[in-house]
Amino acid sequence: MDREDDLDVLRAAAAMALDYAATVDSRPVAPSPEAVAGLAAFDEPLPEAGLPAQATLRLLHDTGSPATMATAGARYFGFVIGATLPAALGASWLTNAWDQNAALPAMSPVAARLHDVTRGWLLDLLGLPAGCAVTYVTGATMANAACLAAARDELLARLGWDSQADGLFGAPAFDVVIGEGAHSTLRKSLGLVGLGRSRVHVVPADDQGRMRADALPDGLPGPVLVCAQAGEVNTGAFDPFDEIADWLARRPGPAPGWLHVDGAFGLWALADPTRRDRLAAGLTRADSWATDGHKWLNVTHDCGLAFVRDPAPLRRTFTAAAGYTPAGDAFDAMHHTPQSSQRARQIEVWAALRTLGRAGVADLVTRACDAAAEIARRLADGGLTVVNDVVLNQVLIRLDAPPTSPASSGASGGDEPSGEALTRALIAEIQADGRIWCGPTLWHGQTAMRLSVSSWKTGPDDAAFAADVILTCAARVLARLTPAVNATGR
Numbered sequence: 001m002d003r004e005d006d007l008d009v010l011r012a013a014a015a016m017a018l019d020y021a022a023t024v025d026s027r028p029v030a031p032s033p034e035a036v037a038g039l040a041a042f043d044e045p046l047p048e049a050g051l052p053a054q055a056t057l058r059l060l061h062d063t064g065s066p067a068t069m070a071t072a073g074a075r076y077f078g079f080v081i082g083a084t085l086p087a088a089l090g091a092s093w094l095t096n097a098w099d100q101n102a103a104l105p106a107m108s109p110v111a112a113r114l115h116d117v118t119r120g121w122l123l124d125l126l127g128l129p130a131g132c133a134v135t136y137v138t139g140a141t142m143a144n145a146a147c148l149a150a151a152r153d154e155l156l157a158r159l160g161w162d163s164q165a166d167g168l169f170g171a172p173a174f175d176v177v178i179g180e181g182a183h184s185t186l187r188k189s190l191g192l193v194g195l196g197r198s199r200v201h202v203v204p205a206d207d208q209g210r211m212r213a214d215a216l217p218d219g220l221p222g223p224v225l226v227c228a229q230a231g232e233v234n235t236g237a238f239d240p241f242d243e244i245a246d247w248l249a250r251r252p253g254p255a256p257g258w259l260h261v262d263g264a265f266g267l268w269a270l271a272d273p274t275r276r277d278r279l280a281a282g283l284t285r286a287d288s289w290a291t292d293g294h295k296w297l298n299v300t301h302d303c304g305l306a307f308v309r310d311p312a313p314l315r316r317t318f319t320a321a322a323g324y325t326p327a328g329d330a331f332d333a334m335h336h337t338p339q340s341s342q343r344a345r346q347i348e349v350w351a352a353l354r355t356l357g358r359a360g361v362a363d364l365v366t367r368a369c370d371a372a373a374e375i376a377r378r379l380a381d382g383g384l385t386v387v388n389d390v391v392l393n394q395v396l397i398r399l400d401a402p403p404t405s406p407a408s409s410g411a412s413g414g415d416e417p418s419g420e421a422l423t424r425a426l427i428a429e430i431q432a433d434g435r436i437w438c439g440p441t442l443w444h445g446q447t448a449m450r451l452s453v454s455s456w457k458t459g460p461d462d463a464a465f466a467a468d469v470i471l472t473c474a475a476r477v478l479a480r481l482t483p484a485v486n487a488t489g490r
């Protein structure tokens with residue numbers, strides 16, 4: 001194969017990617033059952049002799065592209081995912097062509113420089129302390145784990161224990177406090193760094209999933225690691241950071257603890273002046289913060305960011321000196337992250353921030369929050385139940401049985417489907433409809449439909465469209481499951 005053939009492979013791939021990008025908004029959000037069944041085309045034995053690269057990419061596009069979820073589009077509202085800004089996608093193509101290892105400045109001067117540039121920009125944009133270390137990992141799960149590992153080693157060092165040298169067996173104990181509404185992966189991160197998924201004090205949450213500061217535990221003896229949250233994954237609610245930070249500061253001893261914040265998507269609210277003070281008061285008082293780039297900042301997967309107020313613990317935890325790793329003043333990512341070799345994730349973040357600017361990031365947050373509020377308003381007007389206070393980009397919806405007329409309620413009362421059954425049926429109806437996508441969650445023991453507006457593309461028209469689809473699907477479900485009620489008019 002000569003060099004020109006190699007370039008032809010890349011040209012073909014670029015054309016296929018462009019074809020996908022051009023059509024992602026006009027196709028159903030979920031793949032058709034035929035497209036998913038078509039994945040059987042991949043079930044072939046490992047070829048004995050290699051096959052042509054162009055044909056391989058063609059198979060990937062023809063079979064793989066139709067079997068994607070259109071999370072890169074405007075009308076996907078499932079989980080909390082995020083699409084990709086054109087500048088970020090383009091930067092990722094170039095970054096992949098470069099194939100830089102961002103572990104050390106000696107391996108990639110451009111990655112090192114753009115790390116430093118994004119560090120400064122992000123701290124400025126989010127209003128975090130100027131001395132923070134910023135590191136790039138695979139997502140918020142690993143960003144939480146990185147921060148928690150640094151916190152663990154720092155708190156143990158204050159107790160006279162070198163956990164990097166001596167491990168955790170026999171180490172002095174300290175307490176870990178999390179909120180009842182903590183994300184499921186926060187416990188995974190705690191387990192990963194040896195602090196235990198269940199060896200935690202769980203602070204009860206209020207009706208929006210916020211940690212109840214009045215219920216923080218009394219009488220904990222030693223240092224405490226508190227894990228708070230910016231952006232409850234169902235409601236978008238923020239913990240009361242000022243009260244939590246005050247509680248921590250009131251604890252006895254010179255080194256009372258460490259406050260960590262999981263802000264996988266919510267941390268970006270700091271970039272929006274209209275939400276910063278209203279939602280996030282005290283958020284910047286923490287010792288460490290985790291967030292995702294791939295969710296709300298709309299860069300490609302996988303990109304998580306860890307911010308640590310004091311860089312020294314991060315370096316102590318993740319350093320891995322070898323004879324050939326040069327010591328220098330430049331930031332060496334491999335000594336501040338769980339990884340050694342690593343993608344230069346900062347390049348897409350740089351491209352996203354540069355093309356958006358300060359105003360653009362604020363607008364990204366505002367537009368998504370406005371779209372969420374608009375969807376909630378239209379659905380409430382249409383008779384659906386909005387379960388949460390829509391303070392950010394998350395909306396929880398239930399379809400409850402409409403009130404029956406006095407005459408019919410006595411006769412048919414026991415046979416009416418529950419709100420639970422109706423909500424589940426609504427979600428199934430929407431997923432089968434395919435024009436938008438949202439999924440279920442469990443909220444206070446009941447099923448709710450969760451919508452997350454996390455794509456930079458989702459605007460007011462998409463919000464109106466989504467509400468229309470949901471109301472149409474709700475009407476179909478009610479006509480099918482509550483025919484008696486429906487006949488009396490809703």
Ligand SMILES: *Cc1c(COP(=O)(O)O)cnc(C)c1O
Nearest residue numbers: 139140141183185233262264292
């Ligand atoms: C998504 C999310 C996580 C996990 O993030 P990943 O990027 O999937 O690792 C953690 N916490 C919260 C609040 C989240 O929304």
